[in-house]
Amino acid sequence: MSEILARLEDVCRTYQKGREKVEVLHQLNLEVPKGDFVAIMGPSGSGKTTLLNLLGGLDKPTAGTVNVGGAELSSMSNSQLSRWRSTNIGFIFQFYNLLPVLTALRNVELPLLLTDFSSSERVKRASIALDIVGLADRARHYPRELSGGEEQRVAIARAIVSDPALLLCDEPTGDLDREKADEILRLLQVLNREHGKTIVMVTHDAQAAEFANRTLHCDKGTLEARVAA
Amino acid sequence: MKYFRLIWKNAWRKKIRTSLTILSVFVAFLLFALLSAIGFAFRGGVDVADAERLIVIHKVSLINPLPMSYMNRIAATEGVASVTHASWFGGYYQDPRNQFPQFPIDPKSYLDMYPEFTMPTDQIQAFERNRTGAIVGQDLATTYGWKIGDRIPIQATIWTKADGGRTWEFELEGVFSSDDPRSSTAVLLFQYDYFEEARAFGKGTVGWYILRVESGADPIQVANAIDLQFANSPNETKTSTEAAFAQSFMKQFGNIALIVTLILGAVFFTLLLVSGNTMSQSVRERISELAVLKTLGFTDRSVLGIVLSESVLIMLLGGLLGLGLGWLIIQGLAQQIGSFLPGIFLSPKAIVIGIGMMIGAGILAGIFPALKAMRLSIIDALARA
Ligand SMILES: Nc1ncnc2c1ncn2[C@@H]1O[C@H](COP(=O)(O)OP(=O)(O)O)[C@@H](O)[C@H]1O
Ligand SMILES: [Mg+2]
Numbered sequence: 001m002s003e004i005l006a007r008l009e010d011v012c013r014t015y016q017k018g019r020e021k022v023e024v025l026h027q028l029n030l031e032v033p034k035g036d037f038v039a040i041m042g043p044s045g046s047g048k049t050t051l052l053n054l055l056g057g058l059d060k061p062t063a064g065t066v067n068v069g070g071a072e073l074s075s076m077s078n079s080q081l082s083r084w085r086s087t088n089i090g091f092i093f094q095f096y097n098l099l100p101v102l103t104a105l106r107n108v109e110l111p112l113l114l115t116d117f118s119s120s121e122r123v124k125r126a127s128i129a130l131d132i133v134g135l136a137d138r139a140r141h142y143p144r145e146l147s148g149g150e151e152q153r154v155a156i157a158r159a160i161v162s163d164p165a166l167l168l169c170d171e172p173t174g175d176l177d178r179e180k181a182d183e184i185l186r187l188l189q190v191l192n193r194e195h196g197k198t199i200v201m202v203t204h205d206a207q208a209a210e211f212a213n214r215t216l217h218c219d220k221g222t223l224e225a226r227v228a229a
Numbered sequence: 230m231k232y233f234r235l236i237w238k239n240a241w242r243k244k245i246r247t248s249l250t251i252l253s254v255f256v257a258f259l260l261f262a263l264l265s266a267i268g269f270a271f272r273g274g275v276d277v278a279d280a281e282r283l284i285v286i287h288k289v290s291l292i293n294p295l296p297m298s299y300m301n302r303i304a305a306t307e308g309v310a311s312v313t314h315a316s317w318f319g320g321y322y323q324d325p326r327n328q329f330p331q332f333p334i335d336p337k338s339y340l341d342m343y344p345e346f347t348m349p350t351d352q353i354q355a356f357e358r359n360r361t362g363a364i365v366g367q368d369l370a371t372t373y374g375w376k377i378g379d380r381i382p383i384q385a386t387i388w389t390k391a392d393g394g395r396t397w398e399f400e401l402e403g404v405f406s407s408d409d410p411r412s413s414t415a416v417l418l419f420q421y422d423y424f425e426e427a428r429a430f431g432k433g434t435v436g437w438y439i440l441r442v443e444s445g446a447d448p449i450q451v452a453n454a455i456d457l458q459f460a461n462s463p464n465e466t467k468t469s470t471e472a473a474f475a476q477s478f479m480k481q482f483g484n485i486a487l488i489v490t491l492i493l494g495a496v497f498f499t500l501l502l503v504s505g506n507t508m509s510q511s512v513r514e515r516i517s518e519l520a521v522l523k524t525l526g527f528t529d530r531s532v533l534g535i536v537l538s539e540s541v542l543i544m545l546l547g548g549l550l551g552l553g554l555g556w557l558i559i560q561g562l563a564q565q566i567g568s569f570l571p572g573i574f575l576s577p578k579a580i581v582i583g584i585g586m587m588i589g590a591g592i593l594a595g596i597f598p599a600l601k602a603m604r605l606s607i608i609d610a611l612a613r614a
Contacts, residue, residue: 049612058524058607079528086526093611097521101238111525113231158525 005165005198006032006055011064013050024050027064030216030223034165037192037199039209042218048202051218052168055200056089057081069165086114090159090197092169096151098143104130104154105139111162129157132195133187149180156187160197167191169201173208185211232531236538242511247543250507254547254587255554257500261493261583262555262575266562268489270573282342283452284474285438288465292317294434295464303438306454308446313338316424316436320383320397322373329369331383331417332436333424342439345408352377352403360423363399366414367406368563377401383417391429439471497590504594508540512598519602520610533603540595541588548587552580 013025024047032038032055040048053059054066057073058081066073069088076084098107108126117125130136133153143151152172159167169188173181189211191197201212209215216223241247285303287293294316304312318331336357340346348364356362365375375381379401389395399419407414425432442451452468459466512519519532527535552575559575 053608056524079530082523082526082528084526085524091524093521097517097611099235099238099518099521101242102235106234106238110235110522113235114526119231 003034004031005034005036006030006066006068006200008051008054008061009065009067011054011061011066013047013054013059014062025054025061026222028223032166032198032200034198035192035196036214037189037212038201039212039215040200040202040218040223041204041206041209041215044204046218048218049170052170052200052202055166056091056168057085083114086111087162088164088166090156090162090164090167092152092155092159092167092172094171094174096143096148096155096175098151098154098158100143103140103142104135104146104157107143107154108157108161110158115162126157126161129161130154132160132191133157147180148176149183152176152180152184153187156184156191160191160195165198167197167199169199171202171204173203173205178207181205181208232535232538236535236542239511239515239535240539240542242514246507246510250504250543251547251550253500253503254544254590255551257496258548258551258583258587259555259558260496260551261586262552262579263558264489264493265579265582266555266559266573266575268486269576269579280470280472281442281444281448282471283440283442283448283455283468284471285440285455285466285468286474287437288456288467291437293464294431294436295438295466297433297435299438299459299464299466300435302458303440303455306451306458308442308451308454310441310443311338311341312438312440313342314421314435314438315339316421316434317387318383318385318424319387320385322381322383325384327373329415329417331419333421334418335421336418339418339439342441346405346414347408348403348405352405356402356420359400359402360420361399362402363417363419364403364405365401365417367404368415369417370401370404372415375401375404377403381417388424388431389429390427392427393429397427497586501590501594504540504543504590505597507543508536508595508598509601511539512536512602516605516610519605520607523605523607524611529603532605533599536599536602537592537595540599541591544587544591544594545584548583548590552583 008028008030011025011028011030012023014021014023016022028051030051040051042048050059054061054073055068057066057068057076060066060074064074071084071088073081073084098104099110102110105123105126108129109122112122112125115122127136127139130139133156135150135153135157138146138150138154143154146154152175156172167188172188173184176184185208188199188201192199192213199212201208203209285295285299287295297314300312300314303309313335315332315334318333320331321328336353340348340353346366352364356364363381365381369375380398381401382396382398385395385397388397390397397419399417405414421435440451442448448470452470455468456466519536522532522535523529556575559573563573
């Protein structure tokens with residue numbers, strides 16, 4: 001395959017749970033080539049979110065290295081990671097996590113506040129992102145005025161507005177019915193195929209995983225490829 | 230400033246709660262404006278005092294008169310550049326409620342002593358020429374609508390005339406104003422010569438002397454020399470700087486400044502509790518939103534700044550409204566009771582202090598919630614949501 005965008009090598013992550021140490025990830029290795037769309041499945045508590053957090057620079061490994069787009073995340077400071085995230089990663093969550101006090105457009109604009117773009121340039125780019133997810137006509141609506149599927153599309157627009165290479169999705173369809181879920185998954189597919197976004201998506205849902213190029217199963221801190229059912 | 234929309238929208242997350250908080254800030258700063266203007270009026274004389282001017286009064290009290298003969302002896306004292314005198318007339322205009330100071334003075338030397346009072350030269354000359362002439366400050370002229378040439382009858386409460394009359398009538402010859410907006414011009418001045426000649430008793434005395442020390446002379450030494458000169462006479466003197474004089478005069482009203490400070494202290498303590506509570510509730514409600522901001526790449530410090538700005542914004546909104554209304558009320562009060570309480574004025578210094586207090590209180594009320602937001606761990610916050 002082509003160039004590797006993200007590489008985890010011998011990554012361990014342990015949490016202190018009271019007096020006990022819990023090793024959530026044990027010597028995990030993962031390579032994500034540029035342009036890939038990977039689905040990660042696994043039972044609850046198997047460490048999927050932890051893995052995404054490491055890929056997105058929200059968390060640091062206890063041991064091992066995390067390299068994304070040439071940046072060695074495990075050696076960066078918190079403020080360096082903040083700056084890096086703002087241009088390199090788009091996050092999409094199960095519960096959308098839009099700011100209720102801002103309109104759709106202003107939610108999408110948020111990551112651009114961290115750039116030097118002028119106000120009109122920010123609005124222009126946010127409008128384009130909303131257009132890509134098919135919500136141009138909803139720009140002035142507040143999250144409470146949108147359906148769950150629409151909220152998630154606004155969240156996707158926010159994730160792509162600063163044009164990051166890697167999208168990390170944590171159960172993006174977990175809160176949606178089948179029909180809406182498929183719309184979101186098709187949108188992710190479009191972003192992967194037509195806009196060249198590399199996507200790592202955690203999901204519970206085997207049907208959702210079918211939209212990806214490949215599926216990895218996460219269990220007891222290890223990842224393995226299985227032939228999708 | 231590009232964060233302004235975010236800060237503004239967050240501040241209004243709960244409209245009623247924010248409105249109530251702003252209302253309490255508003256009331257606190259309205260009170261601050263009114264109390265500091267009143268406090269200013271009571272301190273006013275002290276602040277505008279001229280360090281080179283000394284006041285000589287009777288050692289027993291301000292009310293006891295001093296002999297006119299002291300004038301020349303004070304003038305001859307070493308270190309004294311010039312002397313003038315004034316007396317308390319204590320009358321009213323038309324109605325006993327219309328009280329303001331009236332001083333019989335010597336026009337030339339008195340106006341020389343107070344260069345901050347300015348008036349056109351022709352008006353000064355007209356005043357000097359007219360025995361029954363008077364001049365008033367702009368404040369008074371405005372309050373009573375007086376114009377030059379008006380006849381102003383003043384009812385005496387102390388000084389009956391030799392002919393038994395109680396009405397002293399003056400012709401208005403001039404209106405003076407002050408260079409210093411803080412010093413009161415709510416005063417009527419008239420000729421001592423007329424006063425001396427027409428009054429029924431107390432002849433040959435004045436209320437107090439005002440003198441200017443020579444530049445370079447030590448005011449304290451000059452004051453001591455004057456008091457020593459009249460020691461062991463029937464009319465001993467007490468000489469003090471204008472500032473000290475104003476202070477001792479104001480002490481008659483009790484320690485207004487302390488009372489003002491205590492009231493404001495209590496108000497602002499309550500204010501901090503109210504707005505501190507608002508901010509910590511507001512942060513607690515949006516832990517996950519703050520975590521999302523950090524996920525998007527907002528640094529810990531910018532999250533701190535956003536929460537603090539929100540707190541300061543709420544203070545400024547309420548505070549500026551409070552100061553603004555306070556200013557309007559004080560303007561109105563100055564018109565109404567300016568002659569009772571001259572120098573009632575919201576000083577630029579008080580406005581600057583007020584704005585400083587808004588920012589300070591905003592930071593104090595917001596700092597703990599802001600630190601909490603800053604230290605928030607993204608992973609924990611998102612896992613909890
Ligand atoms: N901050 C944390 N502190 C302690 N334990 C944690 C923390 N985050 C996750 N864990 C534990 O790590 C395990 C894996 O969590 P997670 O990565 O969220 O799993 P998944 O997303 O696959 O459900 C769970 O047992 C969870 O309780
Ligand atoms: Mg999870």
